[in-house]
Amino acid sequence: MPKIRQYKDSTDRVQVVELWRNVFGYETAHNEPTLAISKKIATKDGLFFVAVENTEVVGTIMAGYDGHRGWLYSVAVDPNKRLSGLGSSLVHHAEKALADLGCMKVKLQLLSTNEATAAFWKSLGYSVEPNISLGKVL
Numbered sequence: 001m002p003k004i005r006q007y008k009d010s011t012d013r014v015q016v017v018e019l020w021r022n023v024f025g026y027e028t029a030h031n032e033p034t035l036a037i038s039k040k041i042a043t044k045d046g047l048f049f050v051a052v053e054n055t056e057v058v059g060t061i062m063a064g065y066d067g068h069r070g071w072l073y074s075v076a077v078d079p080n081k082r083l084s085g086l087g088s089s090l091v092h093h094a095e096k097a098l099a100d101l102g103c104m105k106v107k108l109q110l111l112s113t114n115e116a117t118a119a120f121w122k123s124l125g126y127s128v129e130p131n132i133s134l135g136k137v138l
Helices: 007-025 033-043 084-099 115-123
Strands: 003-006 046-055 056-066 071-076
Touching: 003 084, 007 056, 007 071, 007 115, 033 046, 046 084, 056 084, 071 084
Parallel strands: none
Antiparallel strands: 003 046, 046 056, 056 071
């Protein structure tokens, strides 16, 4: 199983950008990987993790915590490593990091059309909540 550790910009950035473009595609400017990475590391919250096998980044997860709720973002697993338990390991790692900060509830968002990803999250104990998600690009 790959080792999960905190993201290191000097060694991980290029590989994470490549992984995210491969896994997520990205069609909007505010989701551009290099921008998202720069903004995340600027928070200095220690909640950006990578899974590394030898020297290759094969998975990522970002978490956020505002003192009220925790959030999970950018869970990506190299397509060649899927169904190996790596995605679950990344989620559990981030959940523990959030719990260690005092977080009591974790939330995430995904597209309603993404049924395969919804099944993954449900297998980890997450459930669909009757909330309306609103957003605004600034």
